[in-house]
Amino acid sequence: MIPELFTIILYGTLVILFVSVNALFLVWMERRVSARIQLRRGPIHVGWQGLLQTVADAVKLISKELVLPSESDRFLYILAPMLVFAPLLAAFLILPLGPGMVMRDLNVGFLFAFALTNITFIGIFIAGWSSNSKYALLGAMRAVAQNISYEIPLLLSTMGVVLLAQSLKMSELVAAQNSVWFIFLQPVAFLIFLCSSLAEANRAPFDIPEAESELVAGFHTEYSGMRFALFFLGEYTAIFISSAIAATLFLGGWEGPFLPGAVWLLIKTYAIVLVVMWIRWTFPRLRSDQLMSFAWKVLIPFAIVNVFITAVVLELQKI
Template identity: 55%
Template sequence: MENIFVNLATIIRDFLAGLGLSPTAVDIVMVSIQAIAILVFLLLNVLYLVYLERKISAYIQQRLGPNRVGPRGFFQTTLDVIKLLGKEDIVPDCADKWLFRLAPIAIFIPTMMVFAVVPFGENMIAVDLNIGIFYFIAIASTTVMAFIMAGWGSNNKYSLLGGMRTVAQMISYEIPLVFSLLGVVMITGSLKMSEIVAAQQNAWFIVMQPLAFIIFFIAATAELNRAPFDLPEGEQEIVAGPYTEYSGMRFALFFLAEYANMVAMSVIIVTVFLGGWHGPFLPSWLWVFIKMYLVITLFMWLRWTFPRIRVDHLMSFNWKVLLPLAIINIVITGVVIKVIQWF
């Protein structure tokens, strides 16, 4: 499969060059093809993940979940998409219409850009940047702008409060998330995704950096705004937060971005801590998918097991627990690396 992926890309590139296109035009077309492939991959995964989460939540709560439309309710998500497409697109009269309409698009663009450096297998990465981890963090952090745009543009106090909660939560939890990655970067001496995976051929970094893995997973859950850290949409006190005034496909884009970000974050966890494509017998891309879905299942299990925490507890946990632990992990990693160099 890996060779097919590489050979297909080479064949397409040679075909475009044979048409007389300039190297710049060939690069633009190749990027467009990769973007379309990523979009199709995301849409298919989101359709299945929504169904999977319904089934997992039903199992945890001793319910059946979707079981009417298609075999075991498999086509329920497809009908939900059709329903959202048919819903009326309502824009509040007093809203900032430009910001209101732009926010759902603004949240999805960074999600697409993140997948440029996500490795789906050996030699199966769109752009293997030397600063891959840095690129991922930088691009993923811009999604916070879409939430504040949605909150402010809706001209709704509940939406604004939800947007401000999102900003406070995501910016705060990005700090321990980044710090938890520094231990891995210190060990490998590289920010390149492929080199980080190659360094785990003999031992996964979850073994060498267990504390960093726990910190990253918790911070990633908060970055994804998933329970128990789904404070931006706390319906008990702020209705639906930044999504309150959205309907139809504009709301669906926020929903789609959440699941797409969960896929991206899961692949990053697999790449950085779970050995990436390394594994016996099976093709590298299949190992990535197996590990990715195990991590996604863990996210879903966490959501349907723990209740939502209070916003002040959320912030205190970040600044008083996660951040000090992340700094301690960096110090310990640095000391161990230095001691190993001495001997």
């Protein structure tokens, strides 16, 4: 019992450490990528290539006052950032870093991570409701409406891969891509997955919930200091996790020559994150109705057709 408790605490500490460093790195990367795309230079003065800029920002955020709106629902207001952030930590349980290097190789695999993101939606709702502000409430409703619509194509797009691998287990999904990556067999599914995970993370061009010009900042309008930072930590962790799942499902996960598996997974994951950032700074924001019709009229039909064709081809191969 004691060693087990010890490993749980050790893993938990490692995950929290990684999440913090990852968020600091991704914020820096986002600023550098956006600067490059907009022909600016971005943060370059603090540390090598400005790497320590986000550390300075984090220290500033920690030292800021935690404002509590007077008319808010105190208990729920404090609970919401934790509910958004905590489930994402548990999603690290299923990420495979190498042969046998996964904390829990669950039978349900990546579905576990998607189930956990559902709990963060409740956190977003609570944040919007307890702030007692119109902007926060509207932002929360838009965010959740968007998230639950895009969850359908997200799950459907993974089904083609699952049919090919005959398993939901992360380790078996990696093993099935030994000869050829699933991105070549399931290119449509990969595109649908990428679009839907962008929308799930509320990233541009799907960032209606935090449209600055009309909603101030969306569901976290009333939050300040470290509570606000927790939402951002959550957003960047969500991007990392969905990119890591995409890397495992479509790009062969930890498999690669010479380097250890964890390094390959990180390389592939950050490559997808780079594409995600590239998309954010290249495309304009969609309108709310365009967003919904894109999910229901484009992504879902394509995802269903993709699953159907995959199943038919697999059956025909058996004959």
